[in-house]
Amino acid sequence: MAAASAALAQQYNIQSWSLEQGLPQSQITAIQQDHKGFLWLATRAGLSRFNGVEFKTYTKEDGLSSHNITTLFLDSQRRLWIGTTDAGLLLFTGAGFRQYGEAQGLTAKAVRAISEDNKGRLWLATNQGMYSLTDGNIVKYKSIPNIAYTAVSHTNAGKMLAGSEENGLYSLYLGKVTNFTTENSELTNNYITALLSDKSGNTWVGTAAGLAQMGLNSLSKVQLPAHLAHSHISSFAKDNYNNLWIGLQRNGLLKYNGKAFTHLTRRSGLRTNRITALATDTENNLWIGTNGYGLQQYKSPWFVHFFDFPGITEPRVTALAQDESGGIWLATDEGDVAKMQKQTPAWVQQPWPRGTTVYSLKPTEQGLWVCSSNGIWKIAAQDVTHFTFPDRVTSPDIYQSIATPAGELYFATAAGVATIADDTLRLLESPVNPIKANTIYLDSKGSIWVGADKGIFSIQEGELVQMFSGSQLAEVGSITEDKQGNLYFAAFNQGLFMLQGNQTKLYTLEDGLPNEAIKSIFADAADNLWVATNRDVLKIQLPSLRQEGKFTYRTYASYNGFRGLEICDNAIIQSKDGSIWFGTTKGLTQYIPHLDRQNTKPSSVMLTDVMLYSRPTNWQELGYQMDSLTSLPKNLRLPHTQNHLSFNFHAVCLSGQDQVRYKYRLAGYEDSWSPASSRSFTTYANLLPGTYTFELIAQNNDGYWTPRPLSYTFSIVPPIWRREWFIGVLLVVIAGAILSVVHLRERNLVKMNTVLEMKVDHRTRLLERKNREKEILLQEIHHRVKNNLQIVMSMLNLQARHVPDPAAKDVMQALRSRVRSMALLHERLYRHNDLEQINLEDYFLEVCESLYAAFGISMNRIMLEMDIPEIKVDVDTAITLGLIVNELVSNTLKYAFSPEDQGMLRIVLTQHDEVQYTLTVSDNGRGLPENFYQQQQQGSSFGLRLVQSLSKKLEGHINFYNNHGTKSTLYFVLPS
Template sequence: MHCPRILIVLCLYLAAAVPALAQQYNIRNWTLEQGLPQSEVMAIQQDQQGYLWLATRAGLSRFNGTDFVTYTKEDGLSSHNISTLFLDSQQHLWIGTTDAGLLRFNGSDFIPYGAAQGLQAESIQSVSEDKTGRIWVASNTGVFFLSGNRMQKYTALPEGSYTSIAHTPSGAMLAGTEKSGLYRVSKGKLLHLTTENSELPSNHVTALLPQADAGVWIGTTAGLAQLTQNKVRRIPLPESLAYSHITSFTLDNTATLWIGLQRNGLLKYDGKSFEHLTRRNGLRTNRITALATDMENNIWIGTSGYGLQQYKTPWFVHFFDFTGLAEPRITALAQDSNGTLLLGTDEGDFARMRQQRPDWTDAQPWPRGTTIYSLLPDKEQLWVCSSNGVWRLTPNGSTHYAHPSPRALPDVYQAATGPAGGVFFATAAGIATLHGDSLQLLPATEGPIKAKTIYRDTKGRLWVGADKGVFQVREGQVVKVRTNLNVREISSITEDTKGNLYFAAFNQGLLLLQGRQAKLFTTEQGLPNEAIKTVFADASDNLWVATNRDVLKVSLPILLREGKFSYRSYTANSGFRGLEVCDNAIVQARDSSIWFGTTKGLTQYLPHLDHPNTQHPKVMLTDVMLYSRPTDWEELGYPLDSLTGLPETLRLPHTQNHLSFNFHAICLSGPEQVRYKYRLAGYEDSWSPATSRSFTTYANLSPGKYKFELLAQNNEGYWTEQPLSYEFAIVPPIWRREWFIGVLLVVIAGAILSVVHLRERSLVKMNTLLEMKVDHRTRLLERQNREKEILLQEIHHRVKNNLQIVMSMLNLQARHVPDPLAKDVMQALRSRVRSMALLHERLYRHNDLEQINLEDYFLEICESLYASYGISMERVALELDIPETKVDVDTAITLGLIVNELVSNTLKYAFPQGEAGVLRIVLTRHDEVQFTLTVSDNGRGLPEDFYQHRQQGHSFGLKLVESLSKKLEGHMNFYNSHGTKSTLYFVLPS
């Protein structure tokens, strides 16, 4: 079908520009629903342990990345209206309020500084520390400083309402006011800067931030300024924000200045240009009240009415909301010869990216709702593979290609140019080429295939991924590529810079072809997910692997050299919010960025911003408990560490030996991805497996010294270098203490020496007589024992012979019994008698008449049964796993009869018609008296009516086995587990 030339040109190449779309950054939000006590965050500070401290209108809140702990008047605060926070060099937190003065928090107590301490002010706006360690306060009545334990007013500055205070590294102090501009005090000299004598934008100073190489940043109600060498220079903001009210500053680890605006969002300033972030970029609100940068270089944003937000380094930029098109499913991505990104959706929308925004065509030649699977730019033309055949777009118009039969090619997924210039298409019916004005299928050696992808490598070969594996296009037909790996459902193909080919085998893993060698990588080689949909090798030797849950960036040099996966995983928590990458919708732009078509829109990866978080988690032990219950250690007489709140020099009596440890590691970049390893030195040597569980328990600890050690891993896989340790001891009872044992040994030794000395003479006299009596009695007992042994052996011999006669009689009788059922009964009786006869035979052949070795006994029973049923061990293999176990005669007979019944059933019913299999007998010792005997096979399994017959008691053999098991205080269980599995749990007499 051909469209008018002018219409196509206008639609596809000269489409009108739409308003610029907003880039969506990685911004997370916490509000009252997540535990924040109040939605207005006025100030943010991070301490050395990694906690974030938040000033709100409902008290002081501490945040560890997951949970909020809020301090109120009940905990010692003088007011809930917190206005400012400051962490001094001693790690004390200074808390300014709007109506109750100043407080200092030392980790356990809130110490007030008010009128009684000399602070004649209620509203505290800012706190700072000079290079000597002195604390300074900006208040509604002036500037105060701490001298000893009292606050003194700084009289060098006039009275008035001061909004901010800061100290430079050189020692200068700056104080911003509400109406009088800025004061600078250095070496006793006072400099007053206002709008009249400087470029200060406003006399209402709102924020101050010293920066070593950039002077001091000044925020006002009418814009931004910079103070360097006593001179103020106004920094022009973007035109639409020229007179914005600045509320706060922070610097990230690249020295970029972040500026919070009262009503206009955020500004990033690198010294040359500004970047403006608003609600359109992911902020919940444009009303910013506070900013802070944590140790991991995350930006924390306090807002007015929308709680706390976190901005993570944007190595992923998202384009989800387009004008008139919200969260489209980007199913096709390509890059033309000019480097322009082309994209298509599952609803048939088509666009070209121009200056980070798409130009959507208003009309397409294909019907609305057509899914665009892929795009192939080819010189001056563009091939569009869709659910409605193939479309070729040129500056002169468009042409539609389909198979003559409308049912033959329902979907065309991908296209590739051949070495001779032709175009080949992967379709739901196979590989097709152009034949006149329609598509024609190529013959396939494996019959009809569903081809999901086609790829031309650097050698000009055409590779095909299909539902039946890997194929190549050779001499006009589709030929199966034979490897020693049976892989199927190939959905994506890519090639690295060395010419190695990678194939996504969905739910099987990653297939690598290096020349003629093929290797399949699965979870055994470290692949975290075998459900691979798309693979893409970039120019930096990274392999991008898109699964149904995440995106992996795999280091190819390590994979090829060591055969192991070294990768970074990107999920929603680590910035990839597109949820799922569409099939073969990955492309690398000329600026090295990677573009992903996802189920929510378009995502761009910026490699120069992707710096892993190498900051080790801040690990802490939060609680130690007895018997898994909260423990008041002070009540038990143990002093507490003022910083950790844990008991010091913990020495527990031997009766209190059940301890639980609660712990936590702060990783604000990804608290959900933190993993722990721990061990208790003195109890175990190896570390526990990595786990997300933040508690552990040790019970029944023996007396001794112990050290609990803890490691934590951050969201990027970096472990803490040194473990956190906590030492304690379990004190032994008095009778196990060294001094007591020493005294006791001395007493016992003295008593023994005395007794020995007193009895030595009498013992010497009696020794000779006793030796004679013992010798005589020993010879007498040996003769009696030998006679008894001979007698017992003779008895067992006669019993064995009698049992042999019984078996012979049974054999003779069985020959004259025509009924097969009766013959089976008599054969079962014979095998039971034979198992008892074997035992008596062992007793008269061996000297040990009291203990029977179960392994030898079971083996003889089995050999006898195999011979009886005419079954060789080559056909039904016998596997015995019996530890060295000896039992008395009565127990041996009972166990032998049970084994006889179970093995007989296996040989009779498990392997009919000459089938081969395995019979396995396993004895498991649980302790000195408790055992489990398991007889299993891989045969036909239990019949469907087995349990019904068992309940009705039709089988004499089952009744016999259950009766015998009760004799051993045990019980039998029968299972269908790839055959029959019979399990006897029993107890041997002690």
């Protein structure tokens, strides 16, 4: 096996910005991130602020006194300080710049570096000595020589280090000054170019000819790679992974992890090797300032790319494999095969024709098995064997191979599943013909699975058997197995098919699978399922999928480091160090898991502009005071005619600005948040008068939302006729008018009431007099009627004395009792004030007493019980009821008892509702005669006829019963 080696450059995720993207000038001298997330860049054309999308540049027209900026520094109070070569020190106030010069005590013109001690004092390294700044006053520091200084730094312990241009390094600690030079220490050069103090208390010292490290009391040399040993160091940066980044003036970039160096150059993705400034942001991206090539960003260190293969244009890595020693093998669609040796490919001389596509590789102890578009090749140490179909008609495309523990070989081919017999390929018979076997897989239990264009098959006892025929799967192109023995099948444009024990499940978009166009799948040792789709790569957490059927995943695409475009079929493997390797249409990509970090830093959101009617608005011309920090109008109160507002906003996410999503709402106008969108503006039209608060949140590139919304409150002032004070005045006026009218009305009413009272009083006296006269007249009438009835009774008495017939006497006596009952009624009327209503209880009692007296019966012998409610009736009703009671009581006293009998007479009046009543007259005497009902039908008794006639007058009827005596029940209705 012959091999030739060629260096292969590792390419990293490095993005560039230059003049074409809006950078004002291509030479970056300093980089600093502020607390809002903005990146500040010092260029030779002014100070530029970068928000991840665009640059805003401040020049002399904006108050910047010089474009020759050497350094930038953000102090503990979040103030941005600017050092220049010819204008001293500047402070950015948010709205402009404040200059510090001779008036404040700074006589030097060139400020090369700025640092802050633990007391909040600023220290300035200048071309004329060291200065300190406290409360706006600048004082020269005289404890060290008055020479040109290039760098200054402070450690957490309070030590100050000052780097000079010619005299090496000065250390000031606890009042002691120590000077380190090439003569008395391991300092590589007396020209100090950069200083960086880390959290551990060490200070990294960059010189014009190498690197040193300053400990608590000693300085030691750090040996750079041999070819970079005397490099001019321009800058330092420290990332969150505790890596030290070293910018070299002409030799690119070094990453030092404490043990080894990684060198990045133009071949690694840098646009130039001339590095002038370095900085890391809060999202752990590295920013690189260059000399003449603008700004670069290094992010997503977990992906390393190998795209530039010597002699190969547009390398398409179609096959990957790992041998028993951990070596990585790769092949391309043009037939190139290589083994990676220390990140460098060793290319194998291929025996097949140029242009043969290699689909898969299988390294074994006996040699390398190659499945290709030109059959199967076995490359051993001494010879090469080629296997094809004997008829040469069957398609020679061989995609994958497996070897059983027994040494049997099986191959997935475009014509089905094949095996080797007598050094030739032989197809297994298939239950479904024809089939295209895309992949073949040997699981941990020794079962062989085949993914084909017509579903899933298994090889059992040398025969091909179709599995899960009811699932209707098609175009199964990849198979993998997780740590627990569960199998996964990729069905292109159908989803992910899982075999868990005896249970199967097809996951689709409806189940949360983000993409059904799955080309390849691979389960790694960390229990993740890698899913390659036609657009991106997914890393799915298998525990949550197995236990809950829930997809928890992270997507990798170009925006977060995966630049390989599309992964080739079944070109994913995991090396022994845990790295995942991808063969892509652009080359080879390595994923390093322990470097993978999610950006948990929420994006810093800000409102960039408020506009009227979607046009730029000069709020100062409209009389509003501007906020120097936000550049927005303060206390915005708009008239009702200016109720069309637009809001422009932005969230700084330097890791992936194009992935930022926004949600917003206008409190007071709507309660719900808007759907997540990449749009960074919104408009609200025809707002009603009121107070509103615009609220904004943003999601960064990894899905983290800002915890608290940004808010901006403003008011739409109602028109004058709807303002509170106007309404109040109007209400006062209306109330005054109403009170005046009411007062006038009251005066008129008082006069009218006085007149009316006089008239009413006069009329009342007339009516009272007439009413009194009427009452006297009625009483006189009732008195005369009563007297007349008394005369009738007297005449009946006289006549009865001369009537010998007993029957006639009884008639005369009955007539007298009836007349007396009427006379009693009229007597009650003229004796009482109420001339219209009769109390029945009193009236019935008087009738009964009169009858008891007429028949000479004592109430001690025949007791009288009455149960009459408090009811008053008119005169006609009272006469009718009185006559009925008179007849019934008379019959009882006459016929019910013998002269010696003791008995009881009971009169009960029962009210059923407002108009219906029952009158019951009962006794406990001898009862009704035997021929009573016959007499009743014949009408021979005048008394019975009278009672029935009177009952009809009351819209009632009367019934008679024998019930241990006589019981007469009258049902009647009183008028309401």
